[in-house]
Amino acid sequence: MTQAWVLARRALREGIRTPEAIVPTLFIPLFFLVVNVGQAARIFPGSSTAFLHGQGYGAFQLPSSMLLAASFGSAALFLVEEIEGGYFDKLRATPVHRSSIVIGRLVAEGVKALLIASVIVLLGLAFGIRIASGVPGFVLLILLTAGWAIVYAGFMQVIALKTRSAAATNSAGLVFFPLLFLTPNFVPRNLLTRPMEIAATFNPVTYVMEALRSLILQDARWETIGLGYLVVAVAAAIMLAVSVRVIRNYD
Amino acid sequence: MGEAASMLPAAQGDRAPAPAVDAEGLVKTYRSRAGTVEAVRGVDLRVESGEIFGFLGPNGAGKSTTVRMLTTLLSISAGTARVAGLDVAREPDAVRRRIGVALQEAGLDGRQTGRELLVLQGRLFDLSAHDASSRAEELLELVELTDAADRRIKSYSGGMKRRLDLASALVHEPEVLFLDEPTTGLDPASRVTVWDEVRRINERGTTVFLTTQYLEEADQLCDRLAIIDGGRIVREGTPPQLKTELRERLGLARDATLDDVFLDATGRARTHVAGEVQEVKA
Numbered sequence: 001m002t003q004a005w006v007l008a009r010r011a012l013r014e015g016i017r018t019p020e021a022i023v024p025t026l027f028i029p030l031f032f033l034v035v036n037v038g039q040a041a042r043i044f045p046g047s048s049t050a051f052l053h054g055q056g057y058g059a060f061q062l063p064s065s066m067l068l069a070a071s072f073g074s075a076a077l078f079l080v081e082e083i084e085g086g087y088f089d090k091l092r093a094t095p096v097h098r099s100s101i102v103i104g105r106l107v108a109e110g111v112k113a114l115l116i117a118s119v120i121v122l123l124g125l126a127f128g129i130r131i132a133s134g135v136p137g138f139v140l141l142i143l144l145t146a147g148w149a150i151v152y153a154g155f156m157q158v159i160a161l162k163t164r165s166a167a168a169t170n171s172a173g174l175v176f177f178p179l180l181f182l183t184p185n186f187v188p189r190n191l192l193t194r195p196m197e198i199a200a201t202f203n204p205v206t207y208v209m210e211a212l213r214s215l216i217l218q219d220a221r222w223e224t225i226g227l228g229y230l231v232v233a234v235a236a237a238i239m240l241a242v243s244v245r246v247i248r249n250y251d
Numbered sequence: 252m253g254e255a256a257s258m259l260p261a262a263q264g265d266r267a268p269a270p271a272v273d274a275e276g277l278v279k280t281y282r283s284r285a286g287t288v289e290a291v292r293g294v295d296l297r298v299e300s301g302e303i304f305g306f307l308g309p310n311g312a313g314k315s316t317t318v319r320m321l322t323t324l325l326s327i328s329a330g331t332a333r334v335a336g337l338d339v340a341r342e343p344d345a346v347r348r349r350i351g352v353a354l355q356e357a358g359l360d361g362r363q364t365g366r367e368l369l370v371l372q373g374r375l376f377d378l379s380a381h382d383a384s385s386r387a388e389e390l391l392e393l394v395e396l397t398d399a400a401d402r403r404i405k406s407y408s409g410g411m412k413r414r415l416d417l418a419s420a421l422v423h424e425p426e427v428l429f430l431d432e433p434t435t436g437l438d439p440a441s442r443v444t445v446w447d448e449v450r451r452i453n454e455r456g457t458t459v460f461l462t463t464q465y466l467e468e469a470d471q472l473c474d475r476l477a478i479i480d481g482g483r484i485v486r487e488g489t490p491p492q493l494k495t496e497l498r499e500r501l502g503l504a505r506d507a508t509l510d511d512v513f514l515d516a517t518g519r520a521r522t523h524v525a526g527e528v529q530e531v532k533a
Contacts, residue, residue: 006374014362017403086358089324090419093352094375095344251326 003096007104008111014078015112025072026116029065030123036061040186051188053217059129063212064185066120066141067205070113070149071176075105076156080166092250102157102243106150113149117142129216137215140225144215147232148208152176154239161246179205207231269336271427271458272298272321276330279316279482290316292482293330298460298475300426303453305473306462309517313482314462315355318431321460322352335426348376351420351428351457355435358416361405365396365415368404369422376423383422390418394448410441417448427458434468446472466509478516486516 015022041057052060082088091101121131121141131138159172182199183206189197200206211228214221279291291313298304308314319325321332323343332339335349360368366387373383391397394414399407404415413433420428430449434442442465449472453459463469469476470490477487486493490509497507497515513519 003375006371010360010363010367010371013367014360017362082360085361086354086356087360088358089319089354090352090358091375092324093322093347093350093354094372095347095377096375 001100004100004103004107007091007096007100008107011075011078011105011108012111015074015108018074021074021077022112022116025069025074025112026119028072029069029120032068033058033061033065033120033124036064036186044187051191051217053132055130055132055217056128058124058127059216060213062121062124062129062216063209064180064183066117066145066212067148067209068176068180069116069120070145071152071173071180073109073112073149073153073156075109075153076160076169076173077166079105079157079160080164080169083160083164084166098247099240099244102154102240102247105157106153106240106243109153110146110150113146114142117145131216132218133215133220137220141212141215144208144211144225144228144232147229147236151232151235151239154236154243157243158239158246161243161250179203182206183209185209204231204235268300269333270297271300271302272296272304272332272334272460274317274321274330274332277317277320277327277332278329279313279320279325280328290482291320294479294482294484296477296484298427298458300458301453301456302474303449303459303461303472305469305476306460306479307464307466307469307476307513308462308479309519310464312479312517314479315431316482317479318354318429318460318462322350322429323347324352348423349426351423351425352431353413353416353420353429353433354431359404359412359419362403364401364403365391365407366400368415369419372419372422378423386422390421393421393451394418408441410437410444413437413441413445414448417445417452421452421457425457427460428452430459430461432462432464434463434465442468466513470509478513480517486512 037056037058044052044057044060046052046054046056049057079088082091121138125131131141133140156169156173160169163169163172182196182203184192184200189200189206189210192200208228208231211225214224274294274296277291277294277296278289281288281290294313294317296317306314306317316325320327321334321339323339323346327340334346337346337349339346363371369387369390370380370383373386374380378386387400388397391400394417396411396415396418399411404412407415417430417433420430433449434445437445446468449459449461459472461469461472473490475487475489476493477484479485488496493512494507494509497503497512498505501507501515503511
């Protein structure tokens with residue numbers, strides 16, 4: 001684990017020294033939050049919309065923005081850069097455990113997501129959103145978002161290792177948009193049309209989003225929160241296993 | 252080795268130390284849409300401990316592929332390779348602990364400083380934070396980069412990057428150092444500096460396996476060398492042995508150069524076009 005942590009610290013330094021890669025991660029999700037709330041807030045007034053639990057539509061939309069931010073990680077693109085520049089081979093020529101190379105970047109991505117998610121939630125608080133589950137809920141909210149960031153960064157790393165191409169990795173990242181929109185993104189699942197509801201039920205992002213949303217809108221509903229965490233834990237385990245397998249067979 | 256003019260020293264008996272590199276029938280094949288490509292076709296190599304061994308060949312001859320197999324970076328399709336006495340395919344981690352690798356196009360992380368890169372490299376070889384830091388300091392002095400140690404690597408010149416890459420390959424005091432075209436793209440002054448470093452490293456007991464396209468470099472540095480062409484070793488021996496063999500075989504009136512040996516071995520020839528060079532008489 002020491003080696004993974006050493007590599008994670010390097011990846012964090014890399015992030016700090018490349019602020020231009022972090023700014024859009026924060027800006028674009030906030031932009032979507034403002035636009036979505038601007039378009040739909042009058043349709044769903046907080047005072048008369050049951051699923052908002054007395055809050056504004058911004059509170060309902062906040063999880064989408066957090067998940068979007070968590071899916072904008074730059075770890076995979078830095079990895080492609082490293083593969084193209086030769087430093088990845090330099091790392092592979094050391095006796096470092098192959099899983100440490102993968103885990104190091106994922107840990108850094110998780111830490112970055114913790115910070116970015118905190119900033120987004122704090123900005124939300126400043127604009128009147130409340131976290132109904134309180135401070136413990138805030139912590140769970142941030143941790144679950146960071147967990148999703150690790151899952152998605154793991155997926156992107158697999159694409160980067162398989163394709164070794166920045167263009168292909170960038171394109172693969174866009175898969176998040178269908179995943180995000182095949183969820184109860186604008187209304188709860190029971191208000192979706194039947195085909196959309198079926199699609200959302202099979203989409204793992206739905207359960208993460210619902211867990212985040214329940215932490216913001218309602219007091220702790222452990223079944224929903226637990227399901228969100230379970231989805232992230234299973235997806236993270238799968239992504240880690242696949243990433244390690246791919247890096248071990250990297251030729 | 253086929254028709255390769257092998258000029259290996261005679262076997263030195265049971266007391267001889269294990270060779271630094273010992274490869275037999277090394278093959279690398281790639282599958283592509285166009286079919287199977289054989290990049291390396293049965294390479295036999297033996298590099299004795301303490302040597303500077305040169306590995307020469309034209310572009311695409313299989314030099315880098317061979318080095319990448321010997322350094323555990325590429326899987327071996329067929330044949331065996333032992334480096335520092337260890338089987339590359341069976342004990343890759345143990346091999347990695349005993350080798351240093353500086354590949355083509357200095358593979359460095361431009362966002363780190365020189366010092367951070369060396370400390371990180373030390374930590375990946377299980378040095379403590381304190382030892383990695385001390386070792387980084389020593390190496391920065393060795394390659395004369397102390398003044399630039401805390402600058403980001405992306406601001407370094409090509410020569411500085413090569414020296415740092417060399418230093419990073421030495422962090423764990425490897426038994427065998429693989430240098431893949433360490434001077435490609437460098438100006439003559441930087442090239443000579445790298446040569447001096449290579450000699451110094453070798454004098455400290457490290458075996459150096461050097462690939463290069465520069466024949467002068469091989470002539471200056473290498474105790475022995477092999478020439479690879481089309482994925483096969485076509486010549487092997489000391490530079491004087493190879494030159495003498497060529498002069499005697501072709502009955503040359505003048506001494507052969509390593510350029511002549513290379514051109515003869517790879518089937519390439521100097522082309523003189525009539526009138527290309529005009530004699531000027533005063």
